[in-house]
Amino acid sequence: MRDLCRQEQGSPEAGVNVANRRALGVIGAVAIWAAALAIPPYWDTFGEHYKPPAGSALFKASCMTCHTTMAGGQHHNAYGKDIKAAMRTRQLPEVTIELLSNLESKDSDHDGFTNIEEIQGGFLPGASTSHPAPKEGQPRVEKAPKANEVSQLIPPHSFHPLAVHFPIALFIFGAFLEFLGKWRRNGDLRRFAIWNLGFGALASLIAVPTGIAAWLRVGFSLEGNLLIHFILASAATVLMLAVAAWRRKGELDSPFYWISLAATTSIVAAAGHFGALMVYG
Numbered sequence: 001m002r003d004l005c006r007q008e009q010g011s012p013e014a015g016v017n018v019a020n021r022r023a024l025g026v027i028g029a030v031a032i033w034a035a036a037l038a039i040p041p042y043w044d045t046f047g048e049h050y051k052p053p054a055g056s057a058l059f060k061a062s063c064m065t066c067h068t069t070m071a072g073g074q075h076h077n078a079y080g081k082d083i084k085a086a087m088r089t090r091q092l093p094e095v096t097i098e099l100l101s102n103l104e105s106k107d108s109d110h111d112g113f114t115n116i117e118e119i120q121g122g123f124l125p126g127a128s129t130s131h132p133a134p135k136e137g138q139p140r141v142e143k144a145p146k147a148n149e150v151s152q153l154i155p156p157h158s159f160h161p162l163a164v165h166f167p168i169a170l171f172i173f174g175a176f177l178e179f180l181g182k183w184r185r186n187g188d189l190r191r192f193a194i195w196n197l198g199f200g201a202l203a204s205l206i207a208v209p210t211g212i213a214a215w216l217r218v219g220f221s222l223e224g225n226l227l228i229h230f231i232l233a234s235a236a237t238v239l240m241l242a243v244a245a246w247r248r249k250g251e252l253d254s255p256f257y258w259i260s261l262a263a264t265t266s267i268v269a270a271a272g273h274f275g276a277l278m279v280y281g
């Protein structure tokens with residue numbers, strides 16, 4: 001009898017557990033389905049049309065035929081960018097075979113082979129390092145060597161990621177000490193602030209040329225986040241130098257000084273933010 005009671009008590013609980021597990025299962029399945037729906041089926045469109053030979057670089061590349069990462073998303077390589085641009089100009093909601101065909105005679109990655117030559121050979125139309133062997137008797141158009149082939153000593157980033165931390169950290173810390181010194185009425189803090197503001201401003205004179213060198217070496221076009229970063233960083237440099245030079249003349253307390261300091265600090269931080277976006281996406 002006891003056993004029976006236990007069973008009777010146990011069964012509704014067990015029922016709840018099963019129901020919970022089922023609910024979780026359904027939620028999981030819906031999540032996977034939703035995630036799958038969020039990925040446009042362009043690899044299928046591409047693959048069914050061109051049938052990349054199994055084992056070829058193109059076959060293995062799958063999503064990276066058009067994207068720079070396997071997750072896809074908004075990061076496109078040269079070929080993906082051309083597809084996206086064509087979608088925008090022609091206002092197509094998705095990638096069509098006709099659209100792909102229109103890009104066949106183009107050489108998206110500028111490696112001397114048209115997209116269709118590369119696709120048929122099983123190579124990547126969006127990566128200049130992947131292409132068929134140069135045709136015999138038809139020497140490849142010699143292109144100017146890439147910047148990073150010219151010198152092994154200076155990496156493509158030109159030490160910009162190293163240099164940028166000094167103006168950002170020093171200047172922002174200097175501004176923080178200024179505010180703290182004023183708030184606490186502590187002249188020592190404010191004198192210490194001058195050094196941070198000054199060296200932060202001077203360090204930007206190293207950060208900016210390394211940035212321009214990195215930009216020329218990597219060869220990104222000056223648009224989007226890079227353009228915003230360039231404008232903000234240039235403005236930040238001029239403002240930092242002006243504020244630091246002004247501050248050297250003595251302790252400043254006019255509202256205009258504090259507004260200039262706050263604005264300059266914000267622009268330094270914003271320049272750093274848009275720089276980081278390019279690296280970390």
Ligand code: HEC
Pocket residue numbers: 038039040042043046062063064065066067070071072073074080083084087093095
């Ligand atoms: C033939 C080229 C091509 C292939 C292959 C391709 N994609 Fe894309 N993908 C695109 C283009 C172009 C867009 C941008 C569409 C747009 O902006 O309307 C895109 C957009 C996306 C998006 C963003 C969707 C959105 O709404 O923002 C994701 C996620 C994505 N792709 C994932 C993938 C994955 C994962 C694969 C591999 C299974 C893949 N893609 C293969 C061309 C491709």
